[in-house]
Amino acid sequence: MTSLLEVRDLHKRYGETEVLKGVSLALERGQSKVVMGPSGTGKSTLLRCINHLNPPDAGTVLLDGEELTARNLNAMRQQIGFVFQDFNLFTHLRALDNVRIGPMKILGTDRKAATELAMTELDRVGLADKADSYPAELSGGQQQRVSIARALAMQPKVILFDEPTSALDPELTGEVVSVMKQLAADGMTMLVVSHELGFARSAADEIVFMDGGHIVEQGPPDRLFTAPEHERTRSFLQVIAAHDHQGDGGTA
Ligand SMILES: Nc1ncnc2c1ncn2[C@@H]1O[C@H](COP(=O)(O)OP(=O)(O)OP(=O)(O)O)[C@@H](O)[C@H]1O
Ligand SMILES: [Mg+2]
Structure with missing residues (x-):
């Protein structure tokens, strides 16, 4: 195989x-x-x-x-998902938008489906309650978990x-x-x-x-x-x- x-x-x-x-x-x-x-x-x-x-x-x-x-x-x-040492999140976007932007812009997923997907992935990394937070409002560990959710949302x-x-x-x-x-x-x-x-x-x-x-x-x-x-x-x-x-x- x-x-x-x-x-x-x-x-x-x-x-x-x-x-x-x-x-x-x-x-x-x-x-x-x-x-x-x-x-x-x-x-x-x-x-x-x-x-x-x-x-x-x-x-x-x-x-x-x-x-x-x-x-x-x-x-x-x-x-191929990529998670970087320094998170690489968009600082001007909330966690939810950081996670759903890839599916929406790159895969053409509609907003509703991308939002559901992003919430599922945020939940998977334990951050559903931080969906509306900006990166600067999150700890480093939380930011890295958002970036893992962002990678996952592309279904790599x-x-x-x-x-x-x-x-x-x-x-x-x-x-x-x-x-x-x-x-x-x-x-x-x-x-x-x-x-x-x-x-x-x-x-x-x-x-x-x-x-x-x-x-x-x-x-x-x-x-x-x-x-x-x-x-x-x-x-x-x-x-x-x-x-x-x-x-x-x-x-x-
Ligand atoms: N864009 C680049 N231009 C020139 N040299 C580079 C570039 N990227 C890496 N190098 C050089 O290539 C070598 C390997 O770098 P690399 O970043 O892959 O190492 P690493 O094993 O990840 O190290 P670290 O544990 O410090 O992250 C180093 O000598 C580095 O200076
Ligand atoms: Mg290195």
């Missing part, structure tokens, strides 16, 4: 710097994978190349067996998350992680760049460790966290674990 998302041999360079040196991975339907690795190693670049926010120099991305190309890019991108096949909790105070991380865990349990296919061990240990099917533009190793959290094969993975995980034990229970 075809994978839901398949990335084959992606290469990307910025000027002299070769950032992705041939990255391949596959996500099956309903799988969650967490990408970890040192800063500057190409994790964000990988996500941005997957939906061609930054077009890769070489390699292919297939969604449900169909290759992303310049011609089908808009249609394909609609099926997969959602890419780039460090969704790293801009949040530790006490707000948990509410976002619990929404993400619920999505994973509901069968959403998710590729998550995060050093959040709470999510990685309990909701990820696999951990992907990247370093220097390569995938060094990947495997189920049980194995990767307890018996990594590579020294680079081991030393990185020690740094993450040390952060995690600094009393905040989960951010890194």
Whole structure:
């Protein structure tokens, strides 16, 4: 069977710097994978190349067996949700409008249906009562949950998350992680760049460790966290674990 998302041999360079040196991975339907690795190693670049926010120099991305190309890019991108570290909400729009604008403007959903859909997704992230609030009136954790609802409202096949909790105070991380865990349990296919061990240990099917533009190793959290094969993975995980034990229970 075809994978839901398949990335084959992606290469990307910025000027002299070769950032992705041939990255391949596959996500099956309903799988969650967490990408970890040192800063500057190409994790964000990988996500941005997957939906061609930054077009890769070489390699292919297939969604449900169909290759992303310049011609089908808009249609394909609609099926790939993206949740950013800094939320990226429209500050002049209420939560409800942030969530329904995509279906209305991009998918042509009528206002009534888009409103119902948006309310369903806001409810799913526990924010139905904040539909009329502007982003500035919401906490960081609430803003990130609105941005997850916004991604969900497009009914994507997969959602890419780039460090969704790293801009949040530790006490707000948990509410976002619990929404993400619920999505994973509901069968959403998710590729998550995060050093959040709470999510990685309990909701990820696999951990992907990247370093220097390569995938060094990947495997189920049980194995990767307890018996990594590579020294680079081991030393990185020690740094993450040390952060995690600094009393905040989960951010890194
Ligand atoms: N638009 C760009 N133009 C030039 N260089 C870039 C650009 N985006 C990223 N880079 C460089 O590519 C490398 C990888 O960056 P990337 O943001 O993918 O790393 P990362 O693994 O996400 O790091 P972090 O953990 O800090 O978010 C870095 O050296 C970065 O400076
Ligand atoms: Mg990054």
